[in-house]
Amino acid sequence: MLKESTYWYLFLLAGLFILVLLSIHMTIMHLDQLLVAIGIGSGDVLKFQSVLARGRQSFFMVSYIILLGAALYHGLYGLRTILFELNLKKGLQTAITAVLLIGGLGIFVYGTYVAIAAKMM
Amino acid sequence: MEQKNKFNNRLGIWGWLSGGRYGLERYAYSLHRLCGLGILAYFLLHIFVTGSRIDGQGSWDSAMSSVEGIIFKIGEFLVFFAFAYHGLNGIRLILTEFGVFLGKPKRADFPYKQSTLRQRPVLLVVMVLAAILTIVGGWDFFIAN
Numbered sequence: 422m423l424k425e426s427t428y429w430y431l432f433l434l435a436g437l438f439i440l441v442l443l444s445i446h447m448t449i450m451h452l453d454q455l456l457v458a459i460g461i462g463s464g465d466v467l468k469f470q471s472v473l474a475r476g477r478q479s480f481f482m483v484s485y486i487i488l489l490g491a492a493l494y495h496g497l498y499g500l501r502t503i504l505f506e507l508n509l510k511k512g513l514q515t516a517i518t519a520v521l522l523i524g525g526l527g528i529f530v531y532g533t534y535v536a537i538a539a540k541m542m
Numbered sequence: 543m544e545q546k547n548k549f550n551n552r553l554g555i556w557g558w559l560s561g562g563r564y565g566l567e568r569y570a571y572s573l574h575r576l577c578g579l580g581i582l583a584y585f586l587l588h589i590f591v592t593g594s595r596i597d598g599q600g601s602w603d604s605a606m607s608s609v610e611g612i613i614f615k616i617g618e619f620l621v622f623f624a625f626a627y628h629g630l631n632g633i634r635l636i637l638t639e640f641g642v643f644l645g646k647p648k649r650a651d652f653p654y655k656q657s658t659l660r661q662r663p664v665l666l667v668v669m670v671l672a673a674i675l676t677i678v679g680g681w682d683f684f685i686a687n
Contacts, residue, residue: 433636440629451622454686455678467606469599476595489589496582503575506551532589538596 428498435495442488476539489532497521567658570665574631577624584621619683626675630668637664 448456449466456462465471475481501521505514551557558575561568594605637643643661 433639436632436636440632443625444629447622447625451618451679452682454682458686469595469602472595472602492585496578496585499575499578500582503555503579507554508551528586528589531593535589535593535596542596 432495432498435491435498438487438491439495442484442491445484446488473539473542476536476542479540482536482540485536486533489536490529493525493529497525565658566662567665570631570668574628574635577628580624581621581628584617615683619679622679622683623672623676626679627668627672630672630675631665634661634664634668 449462453462453464453466457464463471498521501517504517509517558572561572591605591609594601638661643664644657645655645660
């Protein structure tokens, strides 16, 4: 168990990782026509072959896994903070922490499996 | 426990609706949290929808066709806006956390200058940058695509 302030600083650090990686992801996936307009995009980002090609690159696999972990931690810790501000009883707080931790780890394992499986396709 | 009761959050999440004497920054806080929750909900769904890619093209195309249509497009655009705002405002909050833009502590002499007001220009810059990103995103989502 770490100090609560350590979890808080990890939350901020995860936010910075997300800012960098999700900015790249959002630009590639959602500003695709802007990239085409400036001559560095294909415009077919959602086609299966494009998805497959990105998933096979080590850079994308690693960045997906880091983004997944950082976003799950940041998002679920943020949700926990909001819920705890409602002055819940200690037992309920423990239950919420357990559900978010187990759920988050489960989703992280699934997402990591997908990223690795996509690399090998 | 005494401290918990002393600062009892009796308004709960309804307190997000009113800035009260905290003003603009309180609404920025509410919007930050609302955007965060929206991004989290989208992100959890997104993991499972995009996970379909490892089951082959048929599964991927089926997943993509299930999230087509104007409602989903508007939803994705809202997520784009939420990320732009949450990310930029998050930078402001991290800087504020470490005391940047708040000025050095000093004796309060009249006319009082609150630390909130010292960092308010940064909030305005955040709003303007989020608006610019939202306009660029809107062009990409609804006009260029």
